[in-house]
Every structure is written in structure tokens, then in C-alpha cells.
Amino acid sequence: MTDRLRIALAQLNPKVGAIAANLALAQTALADAEAAGADILMFSELFLTGYFPDDLLFKPQFVTDAIAAAQDLVAATAKSAVSVILPTIWLDKAGLHNAVLVAENGKIIATRLKRELPNTDVFYERRYFEPGPLSLPVSIKGVLVGIPICEDIWHPWVCEHLVREGAEILLCPNGSPYWKDKQSTRYKLVRDRVAEDRVPLLYLNQVGGQDELVFDGASFAMEPGNRLVLQGNSFATDFIVSDWARGSDGWTCTNGEVKDLTSVEEAPWRACVLGLRDYVHKNGFSQVVIGLSGGIDSAVVAAMAVDAFGPDKVHCIMLPYRYTSQASLTDAKACAGQLGVRYDVVAIGDPVDGALAELAPIFAGRPADLAEENIQSRMRGVVLMAVSNKLGSMLLTTGNKSEMGVGYATIYGDMNGGFNPLKDLLKMQVYALAAWRNTHVPGDCLGPAGEVIPQPIIDKAPSAELRPDQTDQDSLPPYPVLDAILEAMVEQELSIGEIVAMGHDLALVQRIEKLVNIAEYKRRQAAPGPKLTRRAFGLGRKYPITNGYRDATKG
DSSP: OOSEEEEEEEEOOOOTTOHHHHHHHHHHHHHHHHHTTOSEEEEOTTTTTOSOOGGGGGOHHHHHHHHHHHHHHHHHGGGOSOEEEEEEEEEETTEEEEEEEEEETTEEEEEEEOOSOOBSSSOBGGGTOOOOOOOOOEEETTEEEEOOOGGGGGSHHHHHHHHHTTOSEEEEEOOOBOOTTHHHHHHHHHHHHHHHHOSOEEEEOOEEEETTEEEEBOOEEEETTTEEEEEOOBSSOEEEEEEEEEETTEEEEEEOOBOOOOOTTTHHHHHHHHHHHHHHHHTTOOOEEEEOOSSHHHHHHHHHHHHHHOGGGEEEEEOOOTTOOHHHHHHHHHHHHHHTOEEEEOOOHHHHHHHHHHHHHHHTTSOOOHHHHHHHHHHHHHHHHHHHHHHTOEEEOOOOHHHHHHTOSOTTTTTOSSBOTTTTOOHHHHHHHHHHHTTOOOTTOOSOSSOOSOHHHHHSOOOOOSSTTOOGGGTSOOHHHHHHHHIIIIISOOOHHHHHHTTOOHHHHHHHHHHHHHTHHHHHTSOOOOOOSTTOBTTTBOOOSSOOOOOOOOO
16 A cells, blocks of 8 residues: 555547557557656556547457557556556457456456446447446455446446545546636546545546547546646646545555646637647648638638748649639738748639530520629639649638538638638637737747738628629628527527527528428538537537428527
């Protein structure tokens, strides 16, 4: 038995499916833990497979390879004094489990299975795993350690059982994705468990982007008395070492660093940049291309891309047509110059006019409308995809949540692209982030300081510029109004009557509901983007495309 522990938390960035690479990260972390004199090293949830592997778990060879990698890491502890808490998949007679192995001296000394399996809009663990029983603490270095796994701590009885069975301290591995105010939710959750059970809890989270999810790290520890005694980096990897001592009142932290969290204003930007960077790099790309229109959305995406990759990896292209204003040409060039990126102009006049000429016999006798306008957008998509194919750059698309919500985007046109950093940001949030970025340099970002988005881009009325003197408000209500309606309708799932009671016009709310519903088919074909809210289109909000329901309430 010992009265002192040094605990290392490996807040790392694994890649789903990259079992060998994740094992190498774990082996490096083990060496770091040894060098730090740690007694215990803990990894985040399902570390070797990456979180979450989805239907890879139905592939028997994947399961076999993951378990073999876990056994390799167990074997690596044979020459180490460090006890390792390794979250992994594990197979027994009952089936496949989300599990933790505790390894010492080259052997597995305990296996613990996740009991409470989430079945939410993000993770469907019941599809893959069998639940475990309420588990017992594990004796590590003579200390009884409870190891609830992620969702387990959302259910009070799991930690209560562990402490009743003698757990003196709780170590919890997690795969907890970011969304707005998520850290406050985590703090409250852990604060409640610690207050109920009167033992400290160390909460380890992973970091990094995985498709539409962004994991923000921000691992921490709390002691009884609502004491935050440890706080790791947010939106960046970290190796967090803390010292603990047993006293008359149980275990307390004697040496732990509490780092500042990313601010509420900075967090969405950091989430978008991290999600973008990891999506591009983890899928084998090293550079990106963007259609830079002179508008706010493409300017913000370009700034995020420069922060993610540096200016030498970002290529911006202006694609003017006869309706492109001189102001847009000037603003796009200025934005590219302030960001320091390569900037090219590829006019689309000839190919658009050629297409219109070829279509003239079919279009004859019909007035010009969206069909002609969308040819411009689709021609831009063709050019940008050609550049992407030729130069090996990932094309980024730039539609915000307001526009995607009501279908104000051209499928196979400006929706072309491999990733959309703005997918879960409403239009007014995009403006706010642009203003914020012009006065701040985010942590872990590679872009320049100072104004990176020219003020005229922020100040001017938004326009698709697909016809003379067009503005977005020709087709849509002012964005503050639209965003408020979408916030109520999408994020809060309020009825039309409830939204009207907030002060909005009935006919407008009904129109917005119709636009949201009929645009579902577009959103199903849209590029992925970072999930920043609980009700992101796609991963957070799943409506049928063929949908006959209409809300008949009127307020």
C-alpha cells in the first residue's frame, strides 16, 4: 500500500482505425510516463481503435487486430514500473465490450467493462457492445481505484457502487465531443459525482477531429469541496502529470496545474480549425483550395484554413462572372493578400455563356430564373473541382448553417467540396467570429495577427451575385431574424405556435419551416463539417427527406 501516487493522463489525438499508429502513440506515452516517474498512466476511451469506430466493429479482423495491439501494449509494461489503464475493445463469451484493461508487469491484472452504453444522436454503442456489470474497484499500487468509463458517470449508481465497494479515487476515461458550453456540463456532472461520493475524480478526454466530431480535450480533476485541482489544455494534446497523497480525509492533489481554458469566444474558432486540420490531414491531404468570392463566408473559411495549415497550403480562386461587382473583386484580392495565400482569378464568362447558348433551344420561351443563376454556381464548382483534382488539394465549401438550413445553396455548385468548416455556424455567428479573429490570434493557429478579413467584407450586404443588384435579403428575411427562427426551430424544436409567440410573423415562420423541410435532400448530400451544437444538421438532427408532416400550430 502507498500513500502517494503520481498519475499521468495521456490527452492525445488518436485516429479511428489507425491501430498501429495509435499503439505507437501509446508506447511513446508509456515512455513519457516512465520518465516522469508516474505510478499510473491512463489513456482515453477506446484509444487503440480511436473513438468512435462505428461499423468497423462489425469487421472480425479489425476486432482481432485491436485486441492484438492491446496485448502488445500490455507486454510493454513488463519492463516498466508504470501501471497502465488502457481503454480498448474486448471480447468475451457475452460478446464485444467497450472495456478497460489494467496492466502491470506485462500482465492484465483486471478487466472492467462499460456498463452504461449511450444510444444518442452521436454514439450508438448498444448497436455494437454488450453492457458490463456494475464493477468492482481495481487494486493498483495498493490503492483501490474505481474506473467508470465515460457514460458511466452520467448514471450516479455506477460511481456510488464503486465507492461503496471501497474505491478511494475515480479515474474516468472519456471520448467526449465538443459542443457549445460542453465543459460547463462536464464540470457540473463531475462536481455532482464528487459531492455525492466524497472521493476525487480525474476526467480524461481525447482531443482532435474525427469526421464531424471535434474532441476538445480539457481533461480535469475535482476533489470534494468543489475544488478544481487539475485542468489540461483545450483543443490541443497534453500530457498531464499530477501528484496525489492520502490523508485523513482521503486522497488530495498535492501538485497539479490548472491551465486556462479556451474562452467562450475563441472556442468555436478553435473547434472549426481543429476539425478542419484533422479532417484534411487524417484523410491524406496537405493543402486546400477555396472559391474566394469577396463575401463573408469564403473569407472566414480562408482565414480558418490559413490558421489550420499556414498560408502556403491555402489556394484561393476568384471566379467572376458579369454580375460580380468590382467591390467583390477588390475585397477578395485584399483578403487573399492579408492572409498571404496564393490567389488566382479564373473567369467563368465563356463557359457559362457557352452552356446557356447550348441550352437555348430547350430553355426557349421561358423567362430567366434560378436555372440560369445556378449554372454560374455549378460552373464555379466544376472549375474548383478541376483544380482540386489536378493539384491534389481538398476543396473546402463555405455554406453556413442559416443558408444550409433553408436550402439557400446550389447543390453540385457552391456545395461542392470535401469539408465545410462553417456547417454548424449561423450567419450572424460567422460575422461575430470574423470580427473576433480580426482582433485576436487563436492558440495553436498559423495565421497572421491583425486584420485578416477586410472590414468592407464584414460591412457590406451579403449577396450571391447571380443576377444584377442581388442581395440575400431578396429571398430571405434579415439574418438576425432568420437565425432566431432557426435557433428556435432547429436547436430547440419549438412549434410554429411557440415561435410566433416569441414575436415572429406567422407567415414567415411557416415559410421558413417549409424551406427547412424541403432542403433536407440537399443537406444529405452536403460535405461534413464540425459539430458545434447539439442539433447540427446531419449528425445531430436526422429528419426524413420524404416527410409529410407539417406543424399546424399558429400561436
